[in-house]
Amino acid sequence: MNAKQVAGYRAAEFVKDGMTIGLGTGSTAYYAIEKIGEMVSGGLQVRAIATSSASEELAKKYNIPLISASEVDHLDLAIDGADEVNPQMELIKGGGGALLREKLVAMHSDKFIVIADSSKVVASLGQFKLPIEIVPFTYEWTLKLLRNRYDVPFEMRKNGDDLYVTDNGNYIVDAAFGVIESPATLAEELKAITGVVEHGLFVGITDTVIIGFEDGRTEINEK
Numbered sequence: 001m002n003a004k005q006v007a008g009y010r011a012a013e014f015v016k017d018g019m020t021i022g023l024g025t026g027s028t029a030y031y032a033i034e035k036i037g038e039m040v041s042g043g044l045q046v047r048a049i050a051t052s053s054a055s056e057e058l059a060k061k062y063n064i065p066l067i068s069a070s071e072v073d074h075l076d077l078a079i080d081g082a083d084e085v086n087p088q089m090e091l092i093k094g095g096g097g098a099l100l101r102e103k104l105v106a107m108h109s110d111k112f113i114v115i116a117d118s119s120k121v122v123a124s125l126g127q128f129k130l131p132i133e134i135v136p137f138t139y140e141w142t143l144k145l146l147r148n149r150y151d152v153p154f155e156m157r158k159n160g161d162d163l164y165v166t167d168n169g170n171y172i173v174d175a176a177f178g179v180i181e182s183p184a185t186l187a188e189e190l191k192a193i194t195g196v197v198e199h200g201l202f203v204g205i206t207d208t209v210i211i212g213f214e215d216g217r218t219e220i221n222e223k
């Protein structure tokens with residue numbers, strides 16, 4: 001079995017009739033959306049907000065009713081993947097560039113469930129390059145500021161020959177921190193830099209982590 005599918009399908013079981021939910025982005029969230037779509041065709045009533053254009057398209061394909069944030073003041077549940085998850089349920093997200101919308105949706109959900117295969121579980125965050133979303137205006141100066149502040153490799157994310165542009169019209173810098181000793185401290189520092197819109201460190205947001213395995217097992221950790 002596909003471990004991402006195992007985790008995604010298990011998370012879908014948390015979705016109950018009448019809920020307003022957040023749909024994550026990526027190859028693991030794909031399976032949660034697929035399963036929720038099946039449940040909707042079976043009669044489940046939900047309304048959803050997608051965290052990316054890609055997930056929005058997927059939700060439409062599966063006839064999951066989409067709403068805008070102006071229609072609700074919070075979500076009951078959000079389900080999303082991660083690039084890394086540590087034992088404290090802190091995450092690196094944004095490998096697919098959707099970190100800003102993902103964080104907004106997660107922050108406004110009563111429950112935030114992270115789904116992943118076991119390859120995403122790490123002792124310390126930082127092997128995966130940390131995505132940092134920055135505004136295009138004077139991005140070279142923001143990049144310089146980051147380079148002066150942290151002695152680690154920074155790389156502007158590319159899409160072919162062009163700079164990668166997020167769903168929000170911003171750029172992404174990927175930072176190879178190696179080991180992030182204190183995700184909370186780094187998260188605060190990065191947010192304080194003018195030009196940085198958001199970063200992929202999710203600290204103190206996750207309620208539940210569901211790890212899927214190829215033999216069909218899941219491991220569930222709750223806050």
Ligand SMILES: O=C[C@H](O)[C@H](O)[C@H](O)COP(=O)(O)O
Nearest residue numbers: 026027028081094096097098
């Ligand atoms: O921007 C992308 C998201 O943060 C994804 O949730 C993350 O990159 C994990 O994606 P995947 O499940 O495809 O590994």
